[in-house]
Amino acid sequence: MKGEAILEEEAAPRAADGQEIDLSKLTDLVGYQLRRAQIAVFDDFIRSFAPYDIRPTQYGVLTAIESNPGSSQAAIAQSLGIKRSNFVKLIDEFERRKLVVRKPVAGDRRANALFLTKAGQAELAELHQVRAAHEARIAALIGDERDRGALLKQLQRLTTMRG
Amino acid sequence: MKGEAILEEEAAPRAADGQEIDLSKLTDLVGYQLRRAQIAVFDDFIRSFAPYDIRPTQYGVLTAIESNPGSSQAAIAQSLGIKRSNFVKLIDEFERRKLVVRKPVAGDRRANALFLTKAGQAELAELHQVRAAHEARIAALIGDERDRGALLKQLQRLTTMRG
DNA sequence: TATTGTTATACTCTATAACTATA
DNA sequence: TATAGTTATAGAGTATAACAATA
Numbered sequence: 001m002k003g004e005a006i007l008e009e010e011a012a013p014r015a016a017d018g019q020e021i022d023l024s025k026l027t028d029l030v031g032y033q034l035r036r037a038q039i040a041v042f043d044d045f046i047r048s049f050a051p052y053d054i055r056p057t058q059y060g061v062l063t064a065i066e067s068n069p070g071s072s073q074a075a076i077a078q079s080l081g082i083k084r085s086n087f088v089k090l091i092d093e094f095e096r097r098k099l100v101v102r103k104p105v106a107g108d109r110r111a112n113a114l115f116l117t118k119a120g121q122a123e124l125a126e127l128h129q130v131r132a133a134h135e136a137r138i139a140a141l142i143g144d145e146r147d148r149g150a151l152l153k154q155l156q157r158l159t160t161m162r163g
Numbered sequence: 164m165k166g167e168a169i170l171e172e173e174a175a176p177r178a179a180d181g182q183e184i185d186l187s188k189l190t191d192l193v194g195y196q197l198r199r200a201q202i203a204v205f206d207d208f209i210r211s212f213a214p215y216d217i218r219p220t221q222y223g224v225l226t227a228i229e230s231n232p233g234s235s236q237a238a239i240a241q242s243l244g245i246k247r248s249n250f251v252k253l254i255d256e257f258e259r260r261k262l263v264v265r266k267p268v269a270g271d272r273r274a275n276a277l278f279l280t281k282a283g284q285a286e287l288a289e290l291h292q293v294r295a296a297h298e299a300r301i302a303a304l305i306g307d308e309r310d311r312g313a314l315l316k317q318l319q320r321l322t323t324m325r326g
Numbered sequence: 327t328a329t330t331g332t333t334a335t336a337c338t339c340t341a342t343a344a345c346t347a348t349a
Numbered sequence: 350t351a352t353a354g355t356t357a358t359a360g361a362g363t364a365t366a367a368c369a370a371t372a
Contacts, residue, residue: 021242022230026223029294030301030315031204035219037321038201039244041194044324056198057339060189067185074353079184081202086340088355110348110353131192138193141320151317152193157304158200161207220362237330249363251332273330273371 034158041138048134054127057082061090062124065100065114072111073102099123197321204301211297217290220245224253225287228263228277235274236265262286 026032045056054062057080064076077087091114094100099120102112116124142148189195208219217225220243227239240250254277257263262283265275279287305311 021227021234021238023227023242025226025230027319028315029298030305030311030318031201031208031219031297032223033315033318033322034197034201034204036244037318038194038197040322040324041197045194055338056194060195063188064184064186067188071184072353075184079186081199083341084354085342085356108349108353110346112354134194135192137324138321141324142193142317147317148193151314152191152196154305154310154314155193155196155200156190158301159196159203161203161300161304218361235330246364247331248333248365271330271372275331 030158044137045134048130049127052123052127052130058090058094059127059131062094062099062116062120062127065116066121066124069115070103070113072105072113074111076114094120193321207300208297211293212290215286215290215293221253221257222290222294225257225262225279225283225290228279229284229287232278233266233276235268235276237274239277257283 042056045059049055049059060080061076061082064080065071068076073087073091074084077084082090091100091102091112095102098117101115101117103115105111105113139145139148142151205219208222212218212222223243224239224245227243228234231239236250236254237247240247245253254263254265254275258265261280264278264280266278268274268276302308302311305314
């Protein structure tokens with residue numbers, strides 16, 4: 001089922017004519033298509049949020065804090081799959097921009113509890129609208145709500161490959 | 164539809180109890196699930212190919228050269244979305260490992276034509292088997308061939324978001 | 327002038343080790 | 350002893366600019 005000619009030694013190389021590269025062996029792979037789709041979707045996301053100077057990870061962190069006000073850095077970081085050590089600069093940046101505040105935890109003087117500021121809440125409300133427009137562009141490509149649900153379910157199944 | 168309590172000032176912070184972080188606002192997003200699925204699938208891929216010291220990008224490059232022997236660095240790199248400048252070290256490494264050779268192109272003395280060596284062909288044949296096992300694990304999660312085809316089609320549609 | 331391969335460089339992400347202060 | 354936050358650092362991956370040789 002393979003059997004293509006073996007060109008090696010000094011056989012006259014067939015030069016690159018340009019774009020006629022056959023990637024069919026890759027485009028049939030779930031992992032390859034998954035990566036290309038993720039890059040395309042993230043490109044759209046990044047362009048949409050560029051005016052707000054917000055990256056996908058930052059949107060995820062703000063949204064997690066919004067849904068879980070008062071949770072510790074460690075808890076939020078872990079839930080998002082971010083190392084505690086890498087999380088520090090993310091929160092530093094948010095505090096510098098007055099979007100998030102660290103507050104001491106009553107019963108545990110080691111931990112920082114995270115909250116959105118009023119400005120952070122207002123900013124995130126705008127970001128949610130940008131996200132809605134982004135998701136609408138995705139929905140236009142993948143079909144109706146039934147198709148979208150089926151896709152999310154398949155992606156969630158793949159996520160269980162973890163570990 | 165929002166209306167969660169606004170905790171700010173010095174309100175007693177609800178400490179991080181641990182893992183009960185609500186990410187439902189993120190898990191409903193295609194982009195978020197796409198990224199998590201891609202990470203999970205790549206983790207499996209990377210672990211599978213670790214004994215061969217091959218990363219996903221390297222497998223893609225070798226497979227592209229196999230399907231397009233004699234194509235130039237620029238052509239292969241562009242087809243895979245890799246910058247020419249970043250492609251150089253990739254090919255350097257393959258030449259060091261005797262898996263790929265650069266050969267001069269007859270009509271264009273600027274270009275390098277890429278070929279797998281005999282060793283490279285043998286190695287890649289083994290890698291294809293590792294990939295088949297990896298894809299089989301994916302198939303076990305996503306269903307039959309019909310489900311797999313539907314998923315690939317949806318991912319390809321998302322890829323058209325590019326540009 | 328444009329293209330191929332190359333070098334150098336920088337910036338983001340991610341991973342690890344070690345420190346401190348608390349528990 | 351273990352955990353939360355922090356710092357420093359190293360390694361991928363990716364992006365741009367510039368150069369020499371060639372077209």
